[in-house]
Amino acid sequence: MRRVPVNVLLVNSSARAEASTSRQIVAKVGEQFAASGAQLVSRDLAHSLPHVNEAWVQSGFTDPNDWTDAMRDAAGVSSQIVDEVMAADVLVLGVPIYNFGVPAAFKAWVDQVCRAGRTFRYTENGPEGLLKGKRAIVVVSSGGVPIDSPVDFATPHVRQVLNFIGITDIQVIGADGQMTGEGKVEAALEQAAAVA
Ligand SMILES: Cc1cc2nc3c(=O)[nH]c(=O)nc-3n(C[C@H](O)[C@H](O)[C@H](O)COP(=O)(O)O)c2cc1C
Numbered sequence: 001m002r003r004v005p006v007n008v009l010l011v012n013s014s015a016r017a018e019a020s021t022s023r024q025i026v027a028k029v030g031e032q033f034a035a036s037g038a039q040l041v042s043r044d045l046a047h048s049l050p051h052v053n054e055a056w057v058q059s060g061f062t063d064p065n066d067w068t069d070a071m072r073d074a075a076g077v078s079s080q081i082v083d084e085v086m087a088a089d090v091l092v093l094g095v096p097i098y099n100f101g102v103p104a105a106f107k108a109w110v111d112q113v114c115r116a117g118r119t120f121r122y123t124e125n126g127p128e129g130l131l132k133g134k135r136a137i138v139v140v141s142s143g144g145v146p147i148d149s150p151v152d153f154a155t156p157h158v159r160q161v162l163n164f165i166g167i168t169d170i171q172v173i174g175a176d177g178q179m180t181g182e183g184k185v186e187a188a189l190e191q192a193a194a195v196a
Helices: 021-035 054-059 069-087 104-113 155-164 184-192
Strands: 007-012 039-044 090-096 120-123 126-129 135-141 169-175
Touching (some): 007 021, 007 069, 021 090, 021 135, 021 184, 039 069, 069 104, 135 155, 169 184
Parallel strands (some): 090 135
Antiparallel strands (some): 120 126
């Protein structure tokens, strides 16, 4: 049995505003959870995050007492993003397919989220995800590429990243092939209305 979610994190990465289908579907999912009393937190990646840099990498191998200002700044951004993810019971991720993969803005978020010692750790048996018991709803939109087709490198990537950090309860809502088919967005909105 799933716990009733208290905190829901909505992450959008479409470059578009109102016209974005992934944003509309993410918003619909959010409405459902809000109606059942959950708190919503939004992270809009259209205001892009910094990419990981050398200071970010070095901060992972340096005692925090010895961090330089650059390491503190780089790790600070990551900590804020990781804290948001850790505080959420449910992650709702809006991921348009851009050039067969995830948008660069979404990948920058992924790189901030996957942090050794916080969201995963190394063990004798390999890496272990530390975010247990969370649920993810991944809204994937595309113009033509069908979800999970051989040229969809976005959906499998997002699933792998979520598994890597310990999240295995994953639902994909697809609004794929919008330029080629009819009714996908309506079907996705119906799915979104039934999530909570
Ligand atoms: C930069 C860019 C690259 C895109 N690349 C692809 C692609 O590789 N395959 C595809 O099917 N659609 C592609 N599209 C179309 C989008 O996936 C589609 O318009 C989707 O609805 C975008 O999500 P949104 O409506 O939330 O903005 C691309 C769109 C943009 C803006």
